[in-house]
């Protein structure tokens with residue numbers, strides 16, 4: 300079998316390699332500001348799961364210039380996706396956010412925009428802004444689902460029910476424009492069985508989404524999860540167990556869905572567990588070798604659903 304990777308997807312759309320530059324729109328999150336909760340999801344770092352975003356005190360143009368310089372040190376690139384990554388990037392004054400999105404796409408080297416958010420934070424006005432945006436450029440909306448199981452969602456304090464997610468996916472899918480939906484899923488919650496984790500993947504495969512980001516659960520210092528981990532010392536998967544599960548998950552994913560990520564990507568400086576995540580090259584190599592042993596190949600051609 301084969302799977303569809305982000306680099307292939309970008310190459311098909313843009314004809315070359317495209318880099319995502321992480322930006323900070325200055326948003327907060329309803330799960331932190333008291334609207335839904337104050338502590339946030341238990342695994343969320345103080346930066347709102349956006350450790351690699353540029354300094355939010357700078358304008359979007361300044362952040363992009365800074366981020367581009369970093370990319371250019373490694374490679375020559377002329378196409379970028381502006382990635383509004385940390386906290387909830389559709390939450391706040393819609394007009395101000397619209398200006399930030401437009402500032403990002405006004406850069407001639409920016410070929411698309413990716414907006415990470417929660418499904419319970421897209422207002423009617425925001426749906427209209429996203430539709431307008433998707434008629435000007437490529438738009439990816441990233442929704443943090445993590446699991447379909449309400450008990451797990453309570454455990455990590457997600458703060459919205461699955462029904463909110465489902466409604467939002469269908470609303471976004473009805474937008475007329477170049478808009479794709481990416482869903483974030485976590486595979487190794489210690490309160491779930493393997494079957495429960497794979498049920499989340501099966502469920503996602505039946506939705507009108509175009510992308511998925513899969514991660515293992517990272518315990519980062521300074522989070523509520525770190526406190527719980529210290530207290531309960533729950534087990535997290537070893538690398539070989541995780542890769543085994545990942546292979547099963549990939550085999551369940553609908554052929555047209557792009558897999559954007561396969562492991563967690565937290566800041567190494569704050570990583571408490573599992574420590575195997577820190578050696579990215581080893582993780583990449585081990586995944587590649589297991590995929591090759593199971594004949595799971597990159598290169599699935601685009602077949603719109």
Ligand code: SF4
Nearest residue numbers: 328339340343347386
């Ligand atoms: S919804 Fe996102 S930003 Fe908000 S607390 Fe959870 S992980 Fe953090």
